[in-house]
Amino acid sequence: xxxxxxxxxxxxxxxxxxxMLVVDGLGGLPHPETGRSELESARLPNxxxxxxxxxxxxxxxxxxxIAPGSGPGHTALFGYDPVKYxxxxxxxxxxxxxxxxxxxDVAVRCNFCTMDESGLIVDRRAGRIPTxxxxxxxxxxxxxxxxxxxLSVHQGRDYRFVIVLSGEGLGxxxxxxxxxxxxxxxxxxxxxxxxxxxTARALSVFAGEARKRLAGRATANMVLLRGFAKLPDWPxxxxxxxxxxxxxxxxxxxxxxxxxxxxxxxxxxxxFDDELDTLERSFEDHDFFFLHYKPxxxxxxxxxxxxxxxxxxxxxxxxPRLLSLGADTxxxxxxxxxxxxxxxxxxxxxxxxxxxxxxxxxxxxxxTERGCATGSIGRIPATSVMMLAMANAGKLVRFGP
Amino acid sequence: xxxxxxxxxxxxxxxxxxxMLVVDGLGGLPHPETGRSELESARLPNxxxxxxxxxxxxxxxxxxxIAPGSGPGHTALFGYDPVKYxxxxxxxxxxxxxxxxxxxDVAVRCNFCTMDESGLIVDRRAGRIPTxxxxxxxxxxxxxxxxxxxLSVHQGRDYRFVIVLSGEGLGxxxxxxxxxxxxxxxxxxxxxxxxxxxTARALSVFAGEARKRLAGRATANMVLLRGFAKLPDWPxxxxxxxxxxxxxxxxxxxxxxxxxxxxxxxxxxxxFDDELDTLERSFEDHDFFFLHYKPxxxxxxxxxxxxxxxxxxxxxxxxPRLLSLGADTxxxxxxxxxxxxxxxxxxxxxxxxxxxxxxxxxxxxxxTERGCATGSIGRIPATSVMMLAMANAGKLVRFGP
Numbered sequence: 001x002x003x004x005x006x007x008x009x010x011x012x013x014x015x016x017x018x019x020m021l022v023v024d025g026l027g028g029l030p031h032p033e034t035g036r037s038e039l040e041s042a043r044l045p046n047x048x049x050x051x052x053x054x055x056x057x058x059x060x061x062x063x064x065x066i067a068p069g070s071g072p073g074h075t076a077l078f079g080y081d082p083v084k085y086x087x088x089x090x091x092x093x094x095x096x097x098x099x100x101x102x103x104x105d106v107a108v109r110c111n112f113c114t115m116d117e118s119g120l121i122v123d124r125r126a127g128r129i130p131t132x133x134x135x136x137x138x139x140x141x142x143x144x145x146x147x148x149x150x151l152s153v154h155q156g157r158d159y160r161f162v163i164v165l166s167g168e169g170l171g172x173x174x175x176x177x178x179x180x181x182x183x184x185x186x187x188x189x190x191x192x193x194x195x196x197x198x199t200a201r202a203l204s205v206f207a208g209e210a211r212k213r214l215a216g217r218a219t220a221n222m223v224l225l226r227g228f229a230k231l232p233d234w235p236x237x238x239x240x241x242x243x244x245x246x247x248x249x250x251x252x253x254x255x256x257x258x259x260x261x262x263x264x265x266x267x268x269x270x271x272f273d274d275e276l277d278t279l280e281r282s283f284e285d286h287d288f289f290f291l292h293y294k295p296x297x298x299x300x301x302x303x304x305x306x307x308x309x310x311x312x313x314x315x316x317x318x319x320p321r322l323l324s325l326g327a328d329t330x331x332x333x334x335x336x337x338x339x340x341x342x343x344x345x346x347x348x349x350x351x352x353x354x355x356x357x358x359x360x361x362x363x364x365x366x367x368t369e370r371g372c373a374t375g376s377i378g379r380i381p382a383t384s385v386m387m388l389a390m391a392n393a394g395k396l397v398r399f400g401p
Numbered sequence: 402x403x404x405x406x407x408x409x410x411x412x413x414x415x416x417x418x419x420x421m422l423v424v425d426g427l428g429g430l431p432h433p434e435t436g437r438s439e440l441e442s443a444r445l446p447n448x449x450x451x452x453x454x455x456x457x458x459x460x461x462x463x464x465x466x467i468a469p470g471s472g473p474g475h476t477a478l479f480g481y482d483p484v485k486y487x488x489x490x491x492x493x494x495x496x497x498x499x500x501x502x503x504x505x506d507v508a509v510r511c512n513f514c515t516m517d518e519s520g521l522i523v524d525r526r527a528g529r530i531p532t533x534x535x536x537x538x539x540x541x542x543x544x545x546x547x548x549x550x551x552l553s554v555h556q557g558r559d560y561r562f563v564i565v566l567s568g569e570g571l572g573x574x575x576x577x578x579x580x581x582x583x584x585x586x587x588x589x590x591x592x593x594x595x596x597x598x599x600t601a602r603a604l605s606v607f608a609g610e611a612r613k614r615l616a617g618r619a620t621a622n623m624v625l626l627r628g629f630a631k632l633p634d635w636p637x638x639x640x641x642x643x644x645x646x647x648x649x650x651x652x653x654x655x656x657x658x659x660x661x662x663x664x665x666x667x668x669x670x671x672x673f674d675d676e677l678d679t680l681e682r683s684f685e686d687h688d689f690f691f692l693h694y695k696p697x698x699x700x701x702x703x704x705x706x707x708x709x710x711x712x713x714x715x716x717x718x719x720x721p722r723l724l725s726l727g728a729d730t731x732x733x734x735x736x737x738x739x740x741x742x743x744x745x746x747x748x749x750x751x752x753x754x755x756x757x758x759x760x761x762x763x764x765x766x767x768x769t770e771r772g773c774a775t776g777s778i779g780r781i782p783a784t785s786v787m788m789l790a791m792a793n794a795g796k797l798v799r800f801g802p
Contacts, residue, residue, distance in 0.1 A: 358747070376770065
């Protein structure tokens with residue numbers, strides 16, 4: 001794990017290949033009617049067989065009881081302490097929209113809200129207006145100019161958008177303008193330290209201009225600004241692990257995160273088959289592949305149990321193609337659980353399997369929450385997965401005399 | 402574990418006896434032809450029966466994925482954080498040869514190498530010349546005198562040897578002379594800080610003299626020096642745990658390590674029967690016994706699956722004698738796994754059993770990797786084993802009000 005102080009002494013570059021398949025929102029909970037979780041309900045012949053002949057276990061994404069966002073869920077799997085290496089919300093939001101950020105840029109997570117005639121907020125999310133309705137408003141806001149920085153405005157989903165300030169000397173220590181309760185007025189984006197005065201001035205002008213340009217509307221007549229953040233300066237996976245890592249992910253957020261961590265992002269399509277095509281094409285060029293599978297989480301977040309089962313079965317159908325590549329180490333992990341009955345991320349431990357010629361084959365009955373609980377890996381922090389993968393691929397030498 | 406801040410408050414001396422049997426390299430991996438590990442292949446009627454009526458589990462020596470050397474593997478079992486309490490390479494090597502080190506001595510791990518006519522290294526290990534060939538060379542080098550320190554030279558295995566500098570003001574912050582690649586010249590053992598100038602000067606003279614005395618040889622015509630280290634000043638087990646601890650180990654390295662940790666080293670013979678004789682003779686004189694069994698690791702490191710199975714069966718034959726002593730707590734643990742199919746130490750979790758009148762008897766099917774995975778202890782850091790042993794022997798009082 002990245003906090004292991006001797007990591008630089010024990011990692012060695014080799015030609016062996018690691019594939020880490022991250023199934024977003026992998027874990028779940030039983031359906032009240034059947035008593036079976038999504039993994040237990042799905043027909044997963046390939047994953048079940050693979051689990052039986054692998055080392056199996058459960059990962060704790062952050063700590064028992066903590067449901068992580070996508071950021072900490074993933075950084076942990078790559079060995080970064082998710083509490084220490086926590087990305088600013090504005091950056092994650094910008095990466096999720098595919099916005100390219102440069103060092104020094106400040107990204108801000110914004111949304112439309114609705115004020116009454118006296119300027120007090122009556123709806124902090126402007127009735128969750130759909131993207132079609134917010135798009136012309138975002139276009140209008142993108143014409144605003146601010147002092148001391150270049151401004152760009154990027155449409156998000158529904159009532160959300162992102163602004164990016166570029167320029168010199170932009171701090172992020174600025175008061176968020178969302179009062180967090182209805183009945184209050186939007187707050188002033190005041191600088192909380194000297195290094196953030198330029199940012200505060202630019203955002204104040206932006207908020208004032210936005211209020212003017214949205215005036216007269218019944219809803220979505222104001223904006224709220226928060227999550228001011230810059231790209232963090234984190235250790236890169238290629239340096240830390242002496243790898244040539246690559247990321248294959250259909251969703252922009254995961255590509256952005258991978259770039260931050262020093263992975264090369266390989267262009268790919270929208271489906272798991274597209275991702276496998278990309279993996280096959282580039283298999284010789286890298287020694288570590290992060291392969292991201294999103295549909296299980298999306299279905300879980302929608303609270304659609306059947307759709308999550310179907311997403312897992314679709315994943316299972318691609319496993320033989322993945323196995324045929326003959327990676328030295330294959331890890332199947334999840335960034336967190338997303339039980340459909342909760343329609344949200346959760347804290348529940350996440351199934352894990354590690355397969356290499358050095359895994360014994362625990363004989364767990366199936367690749368499920370309850371099955372993996374009986375495996376030899378036990379329950380480990382997600383931050384340990386990366387070192388297990390490295391060890392199984394022969395990329396770690398002995399620690400200590 | 403030793404980092405538990407209230408350890409001094411809860412340990413109490415009692416007359417009860419703990420025996421910790423450390424089976425070096427205990428864990429393994431399945432043989433590709435049978436699918437059964439060394440422990441699963443061996444006939445171990447005594448250990449299997451003992452495991453069934455003990456608390457069983459698996460230990461993680463350092464962290465998932467980290468394969469420890471013998472030093473960290475053992476210090477962890479005695480409750481010392483193996484990352485924080487890491488011994489210098491030279492010290493471990495000297496201890497392994499049975500060299501007695503005193504406080505302030507600097508031990509150096511050395512080996513013969515081969516240079517070409519222009520002084521560039523063509524073989525960093527001098528063709529791994531056997532001990533018979535290196536012995537007269539070591540004798541020649543032992544006649545060298547160096548300024549500022551007394552020098553002693555000690556034969557190691559094959560192409561390796563150890564030198565010890567004794568005297569005042571000897572630091573260890575010196576550049577290693579092994580360039581780590583062939584084609585380079587040996588580096589100068591330069592002082593990297595002021596406190597190490599005397600050491601550097603002595604080593605420089607030694608290296609220069611060695612070059613002269615080995616000149617004209619086709620191979621093994623130079624030496625490389627590294628792993629400069631002193632005895633560390635660690636908390637002693639007798640102080641930390643309020644024990645009268647003793648070590649019974651056939652191999653010098655483990656006796657040296659035990660001395661460092663404050664154990665009394667009991668003279669013993671080469672076999673497990675000899676060690677059991679020693680244990681029986683001194684059973685009344687101590688309340689903690691570290692009993693070391695080496696053959697399983699040696700066979701594993703040789704990649705000899707059958708020899709490791711035989712070593713485990715030989716151990717099993719001694720268990721009834723061990724049990725007949727009636728220790729209040731018997732722990733059977735391993736410092737790390739040494740799967741014969743890897744012919745090296747590994748990171749895999751290690752079987753553990755703890756037997757006392759206060760262990761429930763988990764009913765695990767056998768003393769194997771897969772069997773112990775189902776035990777009540779679960780998977781714990783190796784640093785927790787010592788406190789479990791103490792608790793089972795009634796040597797810990799309640800923590801906190």
